[in-house]
Amino acid sequence: MTELHSTSVGPPVAHHFEDFEQEHEANMLGMWAFLATEVLFFGAVFVAFYIYRSAYADIFKEASRHLYMSIGAINTVVLLTSSLTVALAVHAGEHKARRLMVGLMVATLVLGLAFLGFKAFEYYLDYQEHLVPAFNFAWEGANPAQTQLFFVFYFIMTLVHALHMIIGISVLARMIWQARRGSYDQDSTAVELFGLYWHFVDIVWIFLFPTLYLLRQ
Amino acid sequence: MSATAPALKIREPSYINAAYTAKSWLLTTDHKRIGLLYMVAITFFFFVGGLAATVVRLELLTPQGDLVLPETYNKLFTVHGVIMVFFFLIPSIPTTLGNFLVPIMIGARDMAFPRLNLASWYIFMVGALFAIVALIGGGVDTGWTFYTPYSTGFSNTQVIPMAIGILIAGFSSIFTGLNIIITVHKMRAPGMTWFRLPLFIWSMYATSLIMVLATPVLAMTLVLIAVERTFHVGIFDPALGGDPLLFQHLFWFYSHPAVYIMILPGMAVVSELITCFSRKPIFGYKFIAFSSIAIAVFGFLVWGHHMFVSGQSIYSSLIFSSISFAVAIPSAIKVFNWTATLYKGSISWDTPMLYALGFIGLFTIGGLTGLFLATLPVDVHVTDTYFVVAHFHYIMVGSAVLAYLGGIHFWWPKISGRMYPEWWGKVSAITIFLGFNLTFFPQFIAGYQGMPRRYYAYAPEYQVMNVLSTAGASILAIGYVLPLIYLIWSMREGEVASDNPWGATGLEWQTESPPPTFNFAETPIVTAEPYQYNPDGTFTPQTTLSVRQIKKEVAA
Amino acid sequence: MTQQTSQPTSERTAHQAPALRTYYLIFLALMLLLALTVAVSFVDLGAFNELIALAIAAVKAVLVILFFMHVRYSSRLTWVFAAAGFVWLLIMVGWTFSDYLSRGWMR
Known part of the structure; x- marks a missing residue:
């Protein structure tokens, strides 16, 4: 849609921008503003969780012990590694190394899928242990209602996070296709923007992991 | 100096005449056309919400419930609230006038993200579709606040489609706000420093801050509501360990700042109108500019004053009550500065000015009664009475809608290229002002005497006030229909407008009426502060130069 | 679309980004912090468990924001x-x- 026009230096820019610098900064700031909304989107459910956790500390700790901390930890490693690969991909993009960039993007994609795979496996184990509220929740111990509350939040938080992963992976798949054709050779802003988003999703998990899995003592 | 630079105007086809096909409108990325798309959509919703209000007022003509069933009445006031808040007031000025004016006022060719801008309109329409489906499917009876546990456990109405519709429309609001913020930061023309920005822009920026930072919380809250209602898992249900007050905290974290999403744009418009029609520079530019930001920030700290009787901690209530008074300070700063601008001004009584003056009066009443409600013991007395209803209608209808209409009239020549009929404009402004006061002032009295809100029947001693109110509503309805008719009429039949019919200083008046697709033939250079009006009618426009002219002169 | 032989922009953007070594160091720090936070979760420190877990998460987030997301250089x-x-x-x-x-x- 928007026609591009050329300026004296740098790649072509969309019609309404003066130069590449302006377009680049606008795009980056736009993503940061979007991430600020995401902070509050996730923040709301974190606040709700911590309100109930403060009220039912012991019950929530007991419930937390029923999660698979090992899978959570492995997934943290996977996601942090994918953050590294995406940061390196951005770096490669800035240095015009197309092949390297595509390779790192593929690595990020694979790690993202691995995360989802582990997560799905973990959900399956949770299901087998009758820990899925509204489907097969059954709790032998005391305070089943409050315990269920923990698992409701566990599923909402991890599913919303996983949804963000799925969106990220879909976008990334399309971007790899574009990158192979050289679409980002002149201007790798899109890869940078994707990197910001991906790092943010990683940060959410950095907080989710201790919140759900580690607060058990 | 009152001349504008001819170099800024090269007769290109205007944005309206650039293309005529439906596709050219529905796939446009021109911020001006998107503003008009929004205007059509929200005008529709304004009249849908108004229709529900009409039936409510008719029902309340008599103390008995004789027109509609109690269940229907609950749905009517819910529909009125949901539609007016989420599908009219929140998008009203930011998406129409904001979309249209922000890039032009700062000398940009478009918003920073034109495609996102168009996407936001489609997202809004999808959200609106869900809302309409919810209405056709039987409506919602929870009130616009969706309080739990009623909304999640007991109501048999279409809560989920409505919640999804609001959630989706919320994203359109986030994207509009994001676009405005980045546009103001990154797209300003050379010479347009922060303190040369029109006050409209400052207020729009403050509004956008709220949209971007508050709306996501509402989105998550609605997700939680939908999950609880679908799966009966008790997130806010006390029977299952939840706390209904947590819902209220999350809901009002958005919905109180949302009040400022509705009123700040009104202040944005009025700041432009008052100075232009007083032919005086605005009094206290920086105070008005920073008070907008202060309102946006303070607005986030006071949500608990909606929960004084909910059972929240009394200590919290005390804090929320005292901070609520603090919001009055920046609001009062604005009112004082507007009045100081009027003082010894050379005032003309054109339609936009009538609307702006009406705004100041109604906003003052609405704001001062807000102080009553911020006062903890008084609020306990009048909670859930018509006093509250009257208060927020003075702000959200009296102020916000008057400012919206004032802005539409003021910029109508720029938007349509035609003048509206001045006589009819004045008639509508005065009709709305009188009708509004007759509708809502009696509600203060009925409320203070103890008439509760949200009931389809009431004690007979309140009937006098209610008859007055309903009579006022019928006058108000005429006042609203008038502009709809004569503005549409004027698009074809109105007198052709000059580029700057008001002799105003802003950049939008230095280009053509209506502007070309990219707003200016050449990027303007801003050479002056805003609002340099002189009492004799002359003025200094914010630009008399363009980038190309400068380059030519340097080359010469 | 206008085709154009563009100036390499790497010079302009390169100074805004950290050296490669920084990325690896940050990654290493993140892994160590992860190991630390998991280790601490096995020790009962009373209320300090929560505090330490969230503090470590905050440090990790800040590292990602400052270095991976380039805020340090922005x-x-x-x-x-x-x-x-x-x-x-x-x-x-x-x-x-x-x-x-x-x-x-x-x-």
Whole structure:
């Protein structure tokens, strides 16, 4: 849609921008503003969780012990590694190394899928242990209602996070296709923007992991 | 100096005449056309919400419930609230006038993200579709606040489609706000420093801050509501360990700042109108500019004053009550500065000015009664009475809608290229002002005497006030229909407008009426502060130069 | 689309980004912090468990934001944008908890 026009230096820019610098900064700031909304989107459910956790500390700790901390930890490693690969991909993009960039993007994609795979496996184990509220929740111990509350939040938080992963992976798949054709050779802003988003999703998990899995003592 | 630079105007086809096909409108990325798309959509919703209000007022003509069933009445006031808040007031000025004016006022060719801008309109329409489906499917009876546990456990109405519709429309609001913020930061023309920005822009920026930072919380809250209602898992249900007050905290974290999403744009418009029609520079530019930001920030700290009787901690209530008074300070700063601008001004009584003056009066009443409600013991007395209803209608209808209409009239020549009929404009402004006061002032009295809100029947001693109110509503309805008719009429039949019919200083008046697709033939250079009006009618426009002219002169 | 032989922009953007070595060091730090936070979760420190777990998460997040997301090398405006969401989140946390902590709902 928007026609591009050329300026004296740098790649072509969309019609309404003066130069590449302006377009680049606008795009980056736009993503940061979007991430600020995401902070509050996730923040709301974190606040709700911590309100109930403060009220039912012991019950929530007991419930937390029923999660698979090992899978959570492995997934943290996977996601942090994918953050590294995406940061390196951005770096490669800035240095015009197309092949390297595509390779790192593929690595990020694979790690993202691995995360989802582990997560799905973990959900399956949770299901087998009758820990899925509204489907097969059954709790032998005391305070089943409050315990269920923990698992409701566990599923909402991890599913919303996983949804963000799925969106990220879909976008990334399309971007790899574009990158192979050289679409980002002149201007790798899109890869940078994707990197910001991906790092943010990683940060959410950095907080989710201790919140759900580690607060058990 | 009152001349504008001819170099800024090269007769290109205007944005309206650039293309005529439906596709050219529905796939446009021109911020001006998107503003008009929004205007059509929200005008529709304004009249849908108004229709529900009409039936409510008719029902309340008599103390008995004789027109509609109690269940229907609950749905009517819910529909009125949901539609007016989420599908009219929140998008009203930011998406129409904001979309249209922000890039032009700062000398940009478009918003920073034109495609996102168009996407936001489609997202809004999808959200609106869900809302309409919810209405056709039987409506919602929870009130616009969706309080739990009623909304999640007991109501048999279409809560989920409505919640999804609001959630989706919320994203359109986030994207509009994001676009405005980045546009103001990154797209300003050379010479347009922060303190040369029109006050409209400052207020729009403050509004956008709220949209971007508050709306996501509402989105998550609605997700939680939908999950609880679908799966009966008790997130806010006390029977299952939840706390209904947590819902209220999350809901009002958005919905109180949302009040400022509705009123700040009104202040944005009025700041432009008052100075232009007083032919005086605005009094206290920086105070008005920073008070907008202060309102946006303070607005986030006071949500608990909606929960004084909910059972929240009394200590919290005390804090929320005292901070609520603090919001009055920046609001009062604005009112004082507007009045100081009027003082010894050379005032003309054109339609936009009538609307702006009406705004100041109604906003003052609405704001001062807000102080009553911020006062903890008084609020306990009048909670859930018509006093509250009257208060927020003075702000959200009296102020916000008057400012919206004032802005539409003021910029109508720029938007349509035609003048509206001045006589009819004045008639509508005065009709709305009188009708509004007759509708809502009696509600203060009925409320203070103890008439509760949200009931389809009431004690007979309140009937006098209610008859007055309903009579006022019928006058108000005429006042609203008038502009709809004569503005549409004027698009074809109105007198052709000059580029700057008001002799105003802003950049939008230095280009053509209506502007070309990219707003200016050449990027303007801003050479002056805003609002340099002189009492004799002359003025200094914010630009008399363009980038190309400068380059030519340097080359010469 | 206008085709154009463009100047390499790497010079302009390169100075805004850290050296490759920095990325690996940060990654290493993140892994160590992860190991630390998991280790601490096996020790009963009372209320300090929560505090340490969240503090470590915050440090990790700050490292990602400053280095992987380049905020350390970005304009002041980017700092403000990056901080805004978290500041507003603190408002929500602070004001909401002010009610719960003084209400006696949490036993």
